[in-house]
Amino acid sequence: MSTSNTLGDSFSSVADLAKAVRSRQVSAVEVTRRQLDRIAKLDAALGCFLAVDERGALAAAQAVDDQVRAGGGDDLLLAGVPIGIKDMICTEGLATTAGSKILSGFVPPYDATVVAKLRAAGAVIIGKLNMDEFAMGSSNENSAFMPCKNPWDLTRVPGGSSGGSAASVAASLCPVSLGTDTGGSIRQPAALCGVTGMKPTYGRVSRYGVIAFASSLDQVGPLGRSAVDVAHTLQVIGGHDAHDATSLNLPQPDYIAATESPLHPPGRKLRIGLPKEYFAKGLDPRIESCVRQAIATLEREGAELVEVSLPLTQHAVAIYYLVATAEASSNLSRYDGVRYGQRVSPRDGELQPGQSALVEMYKRSRAAGFGPEVRRRIMLGTYVLRSGYYDAYYRRASQVRTLVARDFAQAFERCDVLMTPTSPVLPFRLGERTSDPLAMYLADVYTISCNLAGLPGLSMPCGFVDEEGSGPLPVGLQILGPTLHDEQVLRVAAAYQRLTDWHTRKPSSLGKESV
């Protein structure tokens, strides 16, 4: 694969890049062009982007340059920073599909709040990123359009559902990206692609304009090379939004400052909780070894280790698949072929006597528009909400969810953050796990509880495993914080990244990089 440097890679952080654009060391247009060139050269093999918005990106970059040239733009936190957006997030005038055929051709007439905030901060939206259809999946293989590949080994999956968001950052197709995380969809691909990705506390980032999968679990978050880049992006997209009734009406913490703070809280040592259920059977020992080394690194820095227990972890996957599918079956009811998206109408003479053309239109449009995994989850979600089953499934799962949240609250009385592996397995090969949905679900065991409890969580690379026949494959370390303590998670992640260089490694298969 050919070498192609990007200007974005010449800067150590998006903050440096934005500063260079603001001080006219480099133009946003030039940054954008180089970025577009790299995408053009590399993405055919990777499949990160579902759409590249060359015209829109260059126009946005030009507008930033114009503003800077006119003496403004001092407050543009992400001036000229190219960013890829998961195709789950609405962008005005730019097709948004949620990775689904049912939305093919849909052009949102409005921007999601996070997108509007990015634009206002001078970010350049470069394109829409590949994903599992409606964010349902852990390998990006459920994209209705094409699979996305892991830049560390093109025969392996990048994880999911935000596979494109993670792979594009890993392959330097954009310095930062946005993903969404319902049960680990930012953190797991971040782990599998060796980048840093964060799911903020539920309610910290607006969901307005973000296509819903499971509304009580979904949260938008950034992926980037480092905790510092993630913090900068989160600073821009976060904050209260009156258009989202679940958006927290609280002052936004200074995430950027948190990444510049020391590891330990003022006046005492950091306490790291190690939930024993997360180091149990099913965890690849090579992953466990990397994670334990990372924890040892922090212990050497003075952090205290506390063993904690989250006994309800064993039920998390079950709760998740009942709650998430119930909400999804409801959220996906709007895709009916009436106002937008794909419609399949019965042909003349296809209607049986007594059948309604309208009802058949619904059934055909939805059957043809949704892929098998989405159909399976709609079926499950519809079933568990049926009167008569509601109490046994949805209601009971929601009650156990309360207990999961209490478990975490108790654990956080004894520690500041939890550290765990992000994924029990290394990036697997495309097609290797598609046949058994339940096995695929169980691989989400370490990331799901965080969403159930609404906590902040982050994954970052903490080592590499040399797999036979592949190059090095990244391993992710997950940091979970108490609710509303997003800045604590970022502080610890940034401190770790000051001590180590795992996050600076790039896949060699994609050619030499200039730093």
Place this chain on the structure above:
Amino acid sequence: MTAADEFEPVIGLEVHIQLSTLSKAFCGAQAAYGGPPNAHIDPYTLGLPGALPVLNHRAVEYAIRMGLACHCDIALRSELSRKHYFYPDLPKGYQISQFDQPICQNGFVEFILGSERRRVRLQRIHLEEDAGKNLHIPGGRTSLIDYNRAGVPLIEVVSLPEITSAEEAGEYLRALRQLVRFLGISDGNMEEGSLRCDANVSIRPRGSTQLGQRTELKNINSFKYVQKAIEHEILRQIDVVQSGGRIIMETRGWDAARGTSRSQRKKEEAHDYRYLPDPDLPPLVIDSLWLESIAATLPATPMQRRDQYLERLGLSPYDASVLTSERELCEFFDRVLLAAGLPPGNTALLDAQRARAKQSANWLSSELLGLLNKDNRTITESPVSADALGELVRYISDGIISGKQGKDVFAKMYESRETPTDIIERLGLRQISDPELITAACRKVVDDPGMQKQVEKYKQNPKLLGFFVGKALAETQGKAKPELVSEIMLRLLSEK
């Protein structure tokens, strides 16, 4: 005993009422009725991917107003739920409504049936959003959808099944309309669909306490048809039972054009709405201070007004009914009373004041409303203002002008919008009631030398008093107060 007398109907009504907010229940799109098709739309109204609901403060306040006015228990914590079904006018595939935790429970609605005061108890009142409109082109292969109405806030008022006749159902519905207009929360206009009614109807042998199988009657969209549709359904059910049939649980649509109903959906096709607490909307928590302030500023209900008119003012039930039929009329009447000099509020009234109140009611209900009806005008379009009418009543009851003169003045007020004062001054109608002036005029008559013959005759025949009074009145160009003239004349004549 006729066949119909063997059975008694049991009716429960579910009434949807659009709340007259500016914006929709869960988004900032305009809530106004009508407009060009698909003009009142935004991402939420169309159920676009990613759109989210945020609940309208005023919609909640209006629902609480209704709950308080219906004596309901207001839930300090209620839940917004999704009710799922597929229909082209329902943009999200679900409607946001309330399921097992509605904002208002229990309570009752009072109204007058014939001359009797009736009370229908409520099961609940809940908040929800309206659907859009499907337009059906007869014989056409497509239907057209307009989403302007989608998302407009509604309350659904669900009565217990304890209405026992079609007539009572009609009165109950009228009472609801009257109530929401008094509360200022809806225009209650059935023709424009801001008030819609579904009826659950069953019959049972008279005297039985068990409920029969019910049918649900939908699509009753005019006051004219409420009674008719329910009556028709009662008779249809009696007919089915008497011809050995069995009532099946079904939904029937009322076809006003044909004056009949037809089956729309049988029980086995009944929806399973798969209610789900809306994950986009945390529980609705009502602050108790807010609740108190809504209660403190709650407008009086028509029944409260009616009671006040009957008890404090001593109006007839008929007048009280007429004057409480519309909030505007009630408010107009209150201003008439003030202008006529009655004390506001609930202070007890003297007999003379009650008489003046009755007089005011008469002028309003028979004179002004009579003319307005004839001209097809509403009270708000009245050329006679409440202040002017009150002033007129005052002139009459203070004896400044006579009742007969009052009618002339009123006619001129209606024509020219002049105030009674201006008309009375312009026409010089102000009555003379100064005893000195009247005594002078009377003296002039009895002291007239040409009159002495008649004075003598009077002593024999007191019936001639009228003759002298007439003469004295003529002296004042008819402006003297006749009662005073005859009183003074009687005294002067007796002194002769």
Place this chain on the structure above:
Amino acid sequence: MSGHTPSPRISPDEIRVTAEMARLLLSESDIPKLSDELSAILAYANSLAEVDVTNVPPMTHAVPDHCPLRGDVVEPHIAREAALRNAPQRESAYFAVPAVFAGSDEGFDSEG
């Protein structure tokens, strides 16, 4: 809504009823497969029955906050043309669908 015991297996008929509710056209060959897959997932989920949830309120939202209310203010609308451009079928300013009266699904406006 009160509690049936979850059935250990979702029969093909239940799959058909559920698909009808979800407005998904299934091929006959999909049905046994879905019946197996969903049964396996629900069998797995039956472990939740072991957890004591007496007096535990359900967590249906991840925010403790109560429902915020918006002022009754009209906000900017979207351009009708931008919305209608996405419509699979339109007639002038209306969205269009196969006639709702055709076939069995007779109806008036939805229940509102």
